Amino acid sequence: MTQVYVTIRSGDQFLIARKQVTNAWWSSTAAAVLLTEAASKLVTLINVAPGTAVSGPDLATCTGLLKSAAVAAVSAWSNRRTTPAEVTARTAVQRASTEVTSAVEFGLAALQGALPAVLSAIDAVAAVGVARPSLAPPTAPWVPVATPPVTAWPDTTLQARVDAAMVAVQTWATAQAAVVVNQAWQWALPGGGKSDTETADAAARREFMEETGFVLDAGFVRSFSQEFSQAPNRVDFILFCFEVPADVTLADMAAVINQNLAARSTWLGRPVGSGVVDWELNSVSLLAKDQLTTQLGMAQPVTLPGTPRPESQSIDWYLRMAQYIQTQP
Helix, strand or coil: CCEEEEEEEEEEEEEEEEEECEEEHHHHHHHHHHHHHHHHHHHHCCCCCCCCCCCCCHHHHHHHHHHHHHHHHHHHCCCCCCHHHHHHHHHHHHHHHHHHHHHHHHHHHHHHHHHHHHHHHHHHHHCCCCCCCCCCCCCCCCCCCCCCCCCCCCCCCCHHHHHHHHHHHHHHCCCCCCCCCCCCCCCCCCCCECCCCHHHHHHHHHHHHHHHCCCCCCCEEEEEEEECCCCCCCCCEEEEEEECCCCCHHHHHHHHHHHHCCCCCCCHHHHCCCCCCCCEEEEEEEEEHHHHHCCCCCCCCCCCCCCCCCCCCCHHHHHHHHHHHHHCC
């Protein structure tokens, strides 16, 4: 699979990242957690009598969590090894996010009408993780949340059902073992695999968002890109450099990303930013162009817990990228 990597430029300053050593917050975990948290907050808002006002800011929080859950679901369950159950889960989360987001402008009744899609998505996601005995800690069997359907508002059992599902998901997520991150503790660039169905530019922007929680909108224009190969007749890595727009400073952008990457004090120590769905990065920092080759691709001493996957700690291509960047005007 071709890998895409991203740096952001402002003048002669470039954004680079330090990898974590271990991580238990991957997209498959994030999808389940963010989805159930969104559902719990949404039910609190809409499990009310018809005509009740709905809080706009709280609703925005719900839709934000659902959008991040959909991003995580696509990231987790869109490769060649994806099973039919995972495809179902991915589609269900996307549908839930779309239906709730579309219902916002139409008010309470439309939001209540969209809730079954959210509840069905929870059950679909649970089927590929939380509800599978081989992947879950020894807990009570999964109790579906999409049934019984709501027949009148407010429903006296709905909040308790959804909150119980959220607790089950959190218990499962907390029990997931942390694994060694690729290129652990090295200076690197945000990035990851490009699917067969997306352009390299789209993959670069998606990967950056998944790892930093920061969206590279249309204002971030591609400054340059370059393909790299490790063998003839194939592209292994693609480097993308985006220019910071005039209304954004690179230092402020780095501060926002580092806040997103900070660990919460609550369970799992998960990232503060709900948009960080693959938490591979410890922090980001700025480096002058003429100093890139002193960090990118240079091994940093680190003691790794356990034995990482073969070649997972290789960093050779980062030096090639740093050297290429230094040739650009």
